[in-house]
């Protein structure tokens with residue numbers, strides 16, 4: 001069986017009984033399904049043409065074993081730090097399939113990108129362009145770059161994950177992009193090979209992506225009148241998934257509309273999806289430590305906190321919560337909260353659940369921006385990550401130990 005399924009009331013992911021995993025590896029624990037990741041990746045790959053690239057957005061889930069799986073399927077990668085780039089290299093990625101975005105690239109990060117000769121550095125400001133030119137000169141290399149354009153389009157999602165508005169720190173306006181292309185024309189150490197755009201995340205309306213494509217096409221036309229070097233358009237990531245009842249954005253439909261719009265314009269396409277590939281493929285397994293019934297509310301206090309999964313506290317985001325079994329208990333409305341000493345440490349509000357102390361739960365759709373945003377707040381140890389493929393279980397990251405956690409603070413490697 002692929003994906004989540006119930007048998008006799010027990011929740012399985014692919015062929016694995018999730019309560020068995022919770023017992024064997026403890027809780028909280030992240031679990032991902034390789035088959036779900038593969039099928040979401042193929043939706044992109046199959047809809048694209050030979051020379052187009054799917055560059056998985058490493059920030060959404062940067063586990064090296066996940067990157068390896070995607071690399072083996074022919075994925076490229078979108079990175080936003082030198083260390084994400086190093087992770088991709090460890091996973092065996094070809095630098096020719098890596099693009100590097102982000103507004104604050106340091107000198108060392110640019111040097112690394114140039115040394116590895118990655119596909120493209122996506123430049124986010126005029127001063128970054130100046131810095132890249134200087135470093136490329138020093139190193140005696142040519143830098144292959146794209147300009148990230150800010151089209152002033154709302155992604156119509158949570159304000160924290162909008163990146164394409166003119167009030168945002170990302171990208172540059174069309175006018176600045178044209179100035180930058182003039183500068184590039186007269187510089188020897190830089191090739192402007194693409195234009196990029198990413199307007200935000202959890203986008204549900206495909207027309208927003210098509211609007212930003214329109215900006216890229218018009219700008220590419222102007223830039224190419226002088227330079228004629230722009231060969232690809234990178235339309236970013238951002239396609240939304242179903243968390244509650246939203247209709248997900250369908251990658252193959254959006255790609256087919258994009259290719260239609262491109263028609264016989266001679267541009268390769270790059271996409272940078274993260275959430276839409278891995279978001280629905282992961283769950284966080286957790287256990288109810290206590291039930292606390294107060295005058296006003298019922299709390300199910302679980303062993304996963306905002307440090308393990310930050311999205312609900314940071315964005316008030318909704319994640320479905322389900323029990324791993326279906327015991328006949330009284331159904332009540334619960335506030336599902338963690339052990340962290342903050343009132344923001346709530347993972348799910350007002351959920352109808354049949355639970356008691358010791359009940360095992362799954363928090364759904366946490367494959368993207370779950371583990372990667374976790375922290376050690378309250379000196380909590382980060383959970384393990386497990387990848388399952390059919391009936392095979394692979395621990396792709398161990399649970400942290402206290403000794404490991406304090407080893408950077410002590411001379412004697414902890415106690």
Ligand code: LLP
Nearest residue numbers: 057101198201202237238272273274275369
């Ligand atoms: N490309 C760029 C340049 C990005 O900044 C991002 C995400 C992506 C691609 C991938 O977007 P995706 O396909 O995953 O939507 N922590 C937030 C999401 C932050 C997204 C940041 N940029 C969350 O948990 O919702």
